[in-house]
Amino acid sequence: MPAQDEAPPTLTRDDVIKVAMLARLALSDTELSSLTEELSKIVGFVSQLSELDTDEVEPLAHPLDSQNVFREDRPVPSLATADALRCAPRHDEECFLVPAVLGESGSA
């Protein structure tokens, strides 16, 4: 955690490339440049949270104090295969069709 007086971190182009691959975004050269600058600025802005001492504060992931919700364990019909496939860019009678999962890119 950055200390209060520490300058907020600056992202490098390599950081942005790494995050883009995690996010599965083939960013263009121009986008890599603009996002390197913009993300550094935004990360600097959100880093002001480090001013607050939250060591004793429990994280709040959900706004209301709700418990896990269970339903009766009874099978109900789900979306029909044809309906699920209807919007797919490529499909056959029963499957979504995608490029090769293994192998070099560019061989699609």
Place this chain on the structure above:
Amino acid sequence: MTITTTPAAELASALQKGETTSVECTTAFLDRIEATNPTINAFLSVDRDGALAKAEAVDTARAQGKPLGPLAGLPVAVKDVLCTTDQKTTCASRMLKTYKPPYDADVVRRLREADAIILGKTNMDEFAMGGSNENSAYGLVRNPWDTDRAPGGSSGGSAAAVAADMAPLAIGSDTGGSIRQPAGLCGITGLKPTYGRVSRRGLIAFSSSLDQIGPMARSAKECAMLLQAIAGHDPGDSTSLNTPVPEYLTNLEKPLEGLRIGRVAEHFGDGLDSEVAEHVEQTFAAYEAAGATIHEVELPHASYGVPTYYLIAPSEASSNLARYDGAHYGHRWDGTPSDDQGITTFDSPLVEMYCRSRAEGFGPEVKRRIMLGTYALSAGYYDAYYAKALRVRRLIRNDFTQAFEKVDLIGGPVSATPAFKLGEKTDDPVSMYLVDLYTVGANLAGIGGISFPCGFTKNNLPVGFQLQGPALSEPLLLQAAHQYQLTTDWHLQRTPAISS
């Protein structure tokens, strides 16, 4: 009676009395959309045939004395973030340009059951990310009060549609202020209900712990009518609240005697436009005159709301938007090689398809937030950013809990300024994020908030007032806004003529 300028509550009674028909009303609004949408761009799609067919069915049923739903024959505009089986649902994204969902959102199902007429789908910031409606892949929306200005966002299309008399009622969604801020900037009334009051099933997910659907209309009374129809538990959304839905309309007429309204000194700091401040102070005075008492309250962590929000919302978005993979639905890269010198190496053909489909399908702001969220959740940064934001979120919620021990509602501005010029903030993401300053707290705390017009600037731009209340305080929020609207006519003002 000019149908398009008649409030929905009066249209409902005219329909019941047989003074007009749903076909006549629906036609009037469809014609108004046709005339003004080329300028305003509030609608992404209009379902003229479907709307008129439904209107005719409602008129026939009424003539035969059959029982009808509570919104029978009333036209409604629906933000394009809600799934509709009979109309495309694009989320204002190229990613979903041709997407026709296989099921209706629960809110859409309830609107159909209430016999409302769905006119079409409204424009918005792509995937509901933005505060100006300039992030739509299908063109920006113009503010009907001044077409050089932004309507606010992300529900800018719904707000502009109501303000421009293109629809008497509209559905919006609010993740950090996306109902209340455009309502304020367009001079209409909009309610963000308590988290879970309205089912999110079929709402295209942005930030699942913050998203909530709500009504937008001219008045609090009409928001109450619409909320009544859409609120309630849905087994298809396990976060929807399984508590009874109160009668919102019958509660409206109670006077405000004894109501305690909080005023937060920090709301009136630097950056608040002086005309906005003046109208907000006058609104506090009007409440005092109506029998309420005003009390200073503190929200010590309020200034941390925007940075907290811009860690939590992008983190959840980066996860939610991972579903757009070019395989199941949505845009897919056609395989054309690119000579761009950006990211060029991929682990496999499948990964290249994912990466290129997403790069083509998402617009700049959506990419920015996915990147920010992915960064905040990535190894080494999770604790410093995402987990830290969740801890501050608890502090922000605790501030509200403590304030609501002293007061019933908290009042204040919705936005620091009236509607800003198109293009004014597009080069600086952080300045755009700060437009959510007064609204993100309610989403982080999961509580309710309502925005309604409380005056106009010298340039004839509407100013909004916000009331926030504890969880499930919708009856009180609507009542307090309605009582104000009984003695003021800001919400009845109509925009200047819209040139086509």
